[in-house]
Amino acid sequence: MSQRSNDVAAAFDDSPIMRQLQDLSARRQRLEETDVDFHGGTRVLTVSNQKGGVGKTTSTVNIAAAIADLGGRVLVIDLDPQGNASTALGIPHSSDTASVYDVLINDMSIADAVQQSPENERLLCLPSTIHLAGAEIELVSQVAREKRLDTALIEYMDGLEEPLDFVFIDCPPSLGLLTINAFSAATEVFLPIQAEYYALEGLSQLLGNVKMIQKHLNPRLKVSTILLTMYDGRTRLAQQVADEVREHFPDEVLQTFIPRSVRVSEAPSFGQTVITYDPNSAGAVAYREAAVEIVKRGAPRKKGKK
Numbered sequence: 384m385s386q387r388s389n390d391v392a393a394a395f396d397d398s399p400i401m402r403q404l405q406d407l408s409a410r411r412q413r414l415e416e417t418d419v420d421f422h423g424g425t426r427v428l429t430v431s432n433q434k435g436g437v438g439k440t441t442s443t444v445n446i447a448a449a450i451a452d453l454g455g456r457v458l459v460i461d462l463d464p465q466g467n468a469s470t471a472l473g474i475p476h477s478s479d480t481a482s483v484y485d486v487l488i489n490d491m492s493i494a495d496a497v498q499q500s501p502e503n504e505r506l507l508c509l510p511s512t513i514h515l516a517g518a519e520i521e522l523v524s525q526v527a528r529e530k531r532l533d534t535a536l537i538e539y540m541d542g543l544e545e546p547l548d549f550v551f552i553d554c555p556p557s558l559g560l561l562t563i564n565a566f567s568a569a570t571e572v573f574l575p576i577q578a579e580y581y582a583l584e585g586l587s588q589l590l591g592n593v594k595m596i597q598k599h600l601n602p603r604l605k606v607s608t609i610l611l612t613m614y615d616g617r618t619r620l621a622q623q624v625a626d627e628v629r630e631h632f633p634d635e636v637l638q639t640f641i642p643r644s645v646r647v648s649e650a651p652s653f654g655q656t657v658i659t660y661d662p663n664s665a666g667a668v669a670y671r672e673a674a675v676e677i678v679k680r681g682a683p684r685k686k687g688k689k
């Protein structure tokens with residue numbers, strides 16, 4: 384090689400893009416070498432933030448798929464009438480499909496509505512259909528309206544031969560009866576926060592609601608996991624938001640943050656998670672790392688047992 388092409392190669396080796404690529408391949412390598420254990424009962428996480436478009440659904444489906452890839456048995460409950468989680472997991476959810484609506488309103492058992500995702504045999508989904516849009520109102524007059532999902536989930540899990548390792552409930556961006564059903568059925572709140580302006584707005588309202596649920600409906604509920612999403616490390620703002628979140632929630636926030644990535648946003652239009660669509664992309668690697676962190680941290684300890 385001539386001196387000039389040597390110089391060009393050296394400059395390229397030291398360029399930000401090259402360093403990023405090398406970093407990504409080192410992280411992929413570490414993931415390949417990572418082993419995780421699944422034991423100690425089913426963890427039920429509700430993925431909630433009443434702010435819209437912060438990455439609740441994207442985080443639900445990608446972390447669920449990554450955990451299934453690691454060997455865990457995972458159920459995703461799509462509790463949003465938009466049905467985006469069902470779509471992203473490749474699950475048919477036309478209006479005549481048995482769904483979470485039937486479970487909540489028609490006393491159908493979860494076993495009769497659950498479907499296996501084509502992504503992975505260990506990844507199950509209880510889909511949502513458009514009928515769910517009316518459920519907020521229909522639930523009002525039902526007996527035990529806040530606990531219907533909880534009761535159905537307990538019955539389903541009791542009937543399983545092989546226990547689930549994880550249940551993720553993808554909530555709509557509101558704090559109505561659907562979200563309250565999710566809070567009642569879960570033991571952990573998983574809170575995705577978009578690293579942008581106003582990220583923390585409305586958070587105190589959510590935390591207040593979690594407190595209220597703990598007091599009146601579900602004393603075991605705890606905000607266990609916070610994930611920074613759509614993070615753009617080039618902006619000072621994203622770093623400031625990340626610092627602020629870490630300051631307020633040092634124990635809950637995951638080390639991994641999810642970068643903004645085109646691959647992540649285009650995967651659902653192929654009915655796939657990014658874990659399948661482009662497993663080596665920066666977004667997929669980050670979601671796989673977040674999944675490992677969640678599994679390794681384990682369930683939060685019960686109160687008084689610190």
Ligand SMILES: Nc1ncnc2c1ncn2[C@@H]1O[C@H](COP(=O)(O)OP(=O)(O)OP(=O)(O)O)[C@@H](O)[C@H]1O
Nearest residue numbers: 435436437438439440441556613642643644647648
């Ligand atoms: N890391 C990412 N990089 C790029 N785009 C992303 C990323 N995460 C999410 N998005 C995109 O941002 C939009 C909102 O994401 P998502 O649907 O997961 O949010 P949500 O909180 O579930 O929204 P809603 O409140 O409507 O349920 C989607 O178009 C999604 O594809």
Ligand SMILES: [Mg+2]
Nearest residue numbers: 439440463467
């Ligand atoms: Mg959503």
